[in-house]
Amino acid sequence: MFDDEYYWALIIESIENRSHQGNYAVERLISRWVERRVREIYRGK
Numbered sequence: 001m002f003d004d005e006y007y008w009a010l011i012i013e014s015i016e017n018r019s020h021q022g023n024y025a026v027e028r029l030i031s032r033w034v035e036r037r038v039r040e041i042y043r044g045k
Contacts (some may be wrong), residue, residue, distance in 0.1 A: 003034050
């Protein structure tokens with residue numbers, strides 16, 4: 001699995017230039033990762 005920095009870079013890039021606009025696979029991947037991270041943070045990991 002990729003580390004957090006990879007995903008943050010991907011999210012920032014997508015916000016800055018919309019390079020993956022319409023690429024729903026990438027958006028789903030980011031969404032799943034964000035949801036998992038939020039759950040881990042709230043569980044105290």
